[in-house]
Amino acid sequence: QVQLVESGGGLVKPGGSLRLSCAASGFTFSDYHMSWIRQAPGKGLECVSYITSSSTYTNYADSVKGRFTISRDNAKNSLYLQLNSLRAEDTAVYYCARAPYGGSPTRPEYFQRWGQGTLVTVSS
Amino acid sequence: YVLTQPPSVSVSPGQTARITCSGDALPKQYAYWYQQKPGQAPVLVIYKDSERPSGIPERFSGSSSGTTVTLTISGVQAEDEADYYCQSADSSGTYEVFGGGTKLTVL
Numbered sequence: 001q002v003q004l005v006e007s008g009g010g011l012v013k014p015g016g017s018l019r020l021s022c023a024a025s026g027f028t029f030s031d032y033h034m035s036w037i038r039q040a041p042g043k044g045l046e047c048v049s050y051i052t053s054s055s056t057y058t059n060y061a062d063s064v065k066g067r068f069t070i071s072r073d074n075a076k077n078s079l080y081l082q083l084n085s086l087r088a089e090d091t092a093v094y095y096c097a098r099a100p101y102g103g104s105p106t107r108p109e110y111f112q113r114w115g116q117g118t119l120v121t122v123s124s
Numbered sequence: 125y126v127l128t129q130p131p132s133v134s135v136s137p138g139q140t141a142r143i144t145c146s147g148d149a150l151p152k153q154y155a156y157w158y159q160q161k162p163g164q165a166p167v168l169v170i171y172k173d174s175e176r177p178s179g180i181p182e183r184f185s186g187s188s189s190g191t192t193v194t195l196t197i198s199g200v201q202a203e204d205e206a207d208y209y210c211q212s213a214d215s216s217g218t219y220e221v222f223g224g225g226t227k228l229t230v231l
Binding site for chain 2: 116
């Protein structure tokens, strides 16, 4: 069955860095666009970044542009998010999510399957 | 780009709950709905305005009219108490945007 397992979260000081990972299984990873979506404590959902199946297209929320970098390794069935210059407002649960198969070639459209998330806390 | 949802909706068991989501680009872009229970990841309950994924109960339905889309839950059950988020694309069709979420309370 489809599984998405995030890791790499933790406590980091403002200005610090983290690398999140998402291990995918149960489907042909290289066929699907992938995204990172975050949820600050008690708040709503925000699509932080997405990457198309072959890494041709990436996009970022304005709130993280220039600080976060999304990447993937289709040979390892893994998705990554490099978080740099972290701020207190980046504190959130970060979810890895899979798009549906066969949709738009340039964006995910929607999020068909989600991981359980990993918590990033930015605090001194 | 903003998708606007009411912060909360309350219904009694067995009644019908309607949660709206408004946005200027909704006449041109599909809408999607997610259910999120406390401590859990969101789950897709409606896609492309009105399609229901396999495994989602028939009491969940979606509709669209102009700049507003609606998630309807007929015969609400206690287990439907959750936060519900709409999602669509921005007006340029290049980025995915979520509404602020609606907390459904089953009285």
